[in-house]
Amino acid sequence: MNTATRDKIIRTAMDLFWVKGYQSTSVSDILSRSQVHSGSLYHFFPGKQDVLIAVLETYRDEIEVGLLNYAWEGVDDPVDKIFALLNGYRTHLLSTEYQYGCPIGSLALELHEPDPRIRELLAMNFNNWVDAVELCLEEATDRFPESLDRRALAEFVLTIMEGAIMQARTAHDIGLFDRNVEVLRGHIKLLMTQRELEDS
Amino acid sequence: MNTATRDKIIRTAMDLFWVKGYQSTSVSDILSRSQVHSGSLYHFFPGKQDVLIAVLETYRDEIEVGLLNYAWEGVDDPVDKIFALLNGYRTHLLSTEYQYGCPIGSLALELHEPDPRIRELLAMNFNNWVDAVELCLEEATDRFPESLDRRALAEFVLTIMEGAIMQARTAHDIGLFDRNVEVLRGHIKLLMTQRELEDS
DNA sequence: TTTTTGATTGAATGATCAATCAAGTGCGGT
DNA sequence: ACCGCACTTGATTGATCATTCAATCAAAAA
Numbered sequence: 001m002n003t004a005t006r007d008k009i010i011r012t013a014m015d016l017f018w019v020k021g022y023q024s025t026s027v028s029d030i031l032s033r034s035q036v037h038s039g040s041l042y043h044f045f046p047g048k049q050d051v052l053i054a055v056l057e058t059y060r061d062e063i064e065v066g067l068l069n070y071a072w073e074g075v076d077d078p079v080d081k082i083f084a085l086l087n088g089y090r091t092h093l094l095s096t097e098y099q100y101g102c103p104i105g106s107l108a109l110e111l112h113e114p115d116p117r118i119r120e121l122l123a124m125n126f127n128n129w130v131d132a133v134e135l136c137l138e139e140a141t142d143r144f145p146e147s148l149d150r151r152a153l154a155e156f157v158l159t160i161m162e163g164a165i166m167q168a169r170t171a172h173d174i175g176l177f178d179r180n181v182e183v184l185r186g187h188i189k190l191l192m193t194q195r196e197l198e199d200s
Numbered sequence: 201m202n203t204a205t206r207d208k209i210i211r212t213a214m215d216l217f218w219v220k221g222y223q224s225t226s227v228s229d230i231l232s233r234s235q236v237h238s239g240s241l242y243h244f245f246p247g248k249q250d251v252l253i254a255v256l257e258t259y260r261d262e263i264e265v266g267l268l269n270y271a272w273e274g275v276d277d278p279v280d281k282i283f284a285l286l287n288g289y290r291t292h293l294l295s296t297e298y299q300y301g302c303p304i305g306s307l308a309l310e311l312h313e314p315d316p317r318i319r320e321l322l323a324m325n326f327n328n329w330v331d332a333v334e335l336c337l338e339e340a341t342d343r344f345p346e347s348l349d350r351r352a353l354a355e356f357v358l359t360i361m362e363g364a365i366m367q368a369r370t371a372h373d374i375g376l377f378d379r380n381v382e383v384l385r386g387h388i389k390l391l392m393t394q395r396e397l398e399d400s
Numbered sequence: 401t402t403t404t405t406g407a408t409t410g411a412a413t414g415a416t417c418a419a420t421c422a423a424g425t426g427c428g429g430t
Numbered sequence: 431a432c433c434g435c436a437c438t439t440g441a442t443t444g445a446t447c448a449t450t451c452a453a454t455c456a457a458a459a460a
Contacts, residue, residue, distance in 0.1 A: 040437070156360075191390075248448065
């Protein structure tokens with residue numbers, strides 16, 4: 001199988017879906033940008049929806065190399081890692097003038113009644129993200145109260161990221177992102193203080 | 201001006217945009233559902249986008265009667281009000297099998313490069329929501345640390361709502377909503393405990 | 401009564417959409 | 431040399447899209 005063309009389609013679709021969304025991206029947008037002809041696209045994919053599936057599978061398979069390794073370069077402390085991850089999205093927002101938010105979050109809200117496979121892939125992408133944050137929390141387990149529900153807090157961090165991006169993008173104001181992250185930081189500090197009290 | 205037809209169009213569009221989103225709702229969807237003919241729609245609105253503008257203006261104008269009064273029925277305590285508001289979205293999510301999330305949040309993420317007027321209306325809707333929560337926090341100002349940034353916490357509450365809906369809807373799992381709200385509740389309790397320490 | 405005005409009707413338009421397909425190309429195997 | 435097959439080309443299809451418009455209606459104003 002000629003992987004080059006297939007991959008060119010996926011990479012182009014990844015970018016277009018990210019910036020314009022799924023519905024607003026036409027198949028011919030993908031074709032003209034990727035310099036591929038319609039017959040080739042339909043040779044590899046039964047339809048537009050299957051391109052989306054391939055895109056979501058790629059995000060799922062590349063979370064480590066495409067996101068985490070990049071955001072965590074030079075960061076060792078597990079708690080710092082969490083905020084480094086958030087800061088990655090902040091940087092993207094700023095450097096693209098609020099055009100690039102979270103590709104998964106945007107798609108999740110855009111596709112209201114998605115195919116079960118698509119919903120599952122979206123959920124899986126969220127899940128992997130939460131897993132990564134949960135791992136950080138587990139690494140730092142001795143700094144948090146024993147009773148902490150680490151999974152719930154990891155899900156909470158995803159929520160902050162998505163909500164902060166949504167608000168900052170809508171208002172074109174990075175302050176909305178920063179204040180949200182600051183409140184999260186305050187919460188995490190409070191949890192750590194609580195643990196210190198437990199230890200003493 | 202015949203307000204009846206115009207209003208029928210807006211109400212129908214409100215519902216369709218909420219469930220299907222803006223792009224996935226065709227003008228003929230609005231026409232057939234509202235039993236209005238295309239000429240009438242274009243008599244009142246220059247185009248589809250102007251229907252969206254009217255919808256967003258309606259949300260903006262009716263936040264009190266359409267959302268707050270409903271969610272806060274029989275709730276007096278300002279802190280309870282915040283969670284009652286969140287619970288309103290939870291109820292909608294459940295009773296519609298995850299079809300109805302937050303209409304503003306969905307539109308905000310779906311419209312990637314919106315007309316400035318639309319972006320402004322989306323921001324205004326978020327802003328009014330945050331204002332309402334901030335007012336609750338001000339009513340309860342004596343229960344929170346003096347240094348509390350009430351605006352930031354109100355924005356944070358909106359973030360939780362949007363993020364929690366996004367995750368619960370994607371996974372079709374209300375647990376994701378509930379756990380997010382529980383973490384927020386934990387944070388607010390911690391803030392209140394902090395205030396008690398200040399007072400003693 | 402006649403005119404004016406706002407609202408309605410619904411067929412028609414052209415653009416754009418996702419998807420199709422028959423004809424071709426190039427290459428590895430025999 | 432020949433074949434088989436994966437891939438490419440690009441014109442074409444039919445559906446659907448937002449929008450237009452001339453004709454019509456109803457009721458108030460003149």
